[in-house]
Amino acid sequence: EAGVAQSPRYKIIEKRQSVAFWCNPISGHATLYWYQQILGQGPKLLIQFQNNGVVDDSQLPKDRFSAERLKGVDSTLKIQPAKLEDSAVYLCASSLIVNTEAFFGQGTRLTVV
Amino acid sequence: SQQGEEDPQALSIQEGENATMNCSYKTSINNLQWYRQNSGRGLVHLILIRSNEREKHSGRLRVTLDTSKKSSSLLITASRAADTASYFCATDIQTGANNLFFGTGTRLTVIP
Numbered sequence: 695e696a697g698v699a700q701s702p703r704y705k706i707i708e709k710r711q712s713v714a715f716w717c718n719p720i721s722g723h724a725t726l727y728w729y730q731q732i733l734g735q736g737p738k739l740l741i742q743f744q745n746n747g748v749v750d751d752s753q754l755p756k757d758r759f760s761a762e763r764l765k766g767v768d769s770t771l772k773i774q775p776a777k778l779e780d781s782a783v784y785l786c787a788s789s790l791i792v793n794t795e796a797f798f799g800q801g802t803r804l805t806v807v
Numbered sequence: 808s809q810q811g812e813e814d815p816q817a818l819s820i821q822e823g824e825n826a827t828m829n830c831s832y833k834t835s836i837n838n839l840q841w842y843r844q845n846s847g848r849g850l851v852h853l854i855l856i857r858s859n860e861r862e863k864h865s866g867r868l869r870v871t872l873d874t875s876k877k878s879s880s881l882l883i884t885a886s887r888a889a890d891t892a893s894y895f896c897a898t899d900i901q902t903g904a905n906n907l908f909f910g911t912g913t914r915l916t917v918i919p
Contacts, residue, residue, distance in 0.1 A: 736910050736911045736912050796840075
């Protein structure tokens with residue numbers, strides 16, 4: 695079974711530039727999560743989708759972050775414009791249904807300079 | 808804000824010893840999960856315990872849950888160097904969204 699795919703693995707951008715991350719969850723998984731993990735901290739939930747609908751985006755900085763999950767499969771997370779404090783690993787995860795184990799991708803390490 | 812908080816923040820033990828990590832959380836949960844994160848790799852699910860369960864085993868892992876104290880513990884028996892990683896608890900809190908919130912993590916080092 696293929697795991698959660700994320701791209702790119704690494705990205706370096708200058709502040710005020712924009713960046714997009716892509717996630718392909720495990721086939722058939724209805725729930726998709728995006729997390730931000732700053733070095734030395736636990737993952738922070740940014741947004742959760744159930745199929746193509748947003749379940750929770752209360753911790754998403756909506757003035758600069760946006761996310762979508764078209765057709766309830768792939769998802770993209772965008773930052774525009776980026777700030778230095780956005781430097782982190784962005785993790786995508788999926789689960790078959792809520793209340794079950796989540797499978798994580800390898801993450802995208804973003805460095806904003 | 809983080810829902811869970813692990814204790815200790817860091818733990819160093821000799822190979823073969825047991826390692827115990829604790830997690831405390833703030834609000835009522837549906838279930839609690841433990842994940843491992845090796846350096847430079849993604850998070851891997853270890854075990855899930857539901858709110859109506861008190862103890863669960865998986866190989867060398869033993870998890871307990873005390874909902875009255877809002878706490879859980881993860882015990883790794885007969886530790887190996889390969890167990891060196893960060894361990895996180897994640898709670899599925901009882902809100903309408905069924906969010907999965909992670910704690911701050913325990914960094915475990917197993918010395919060969």
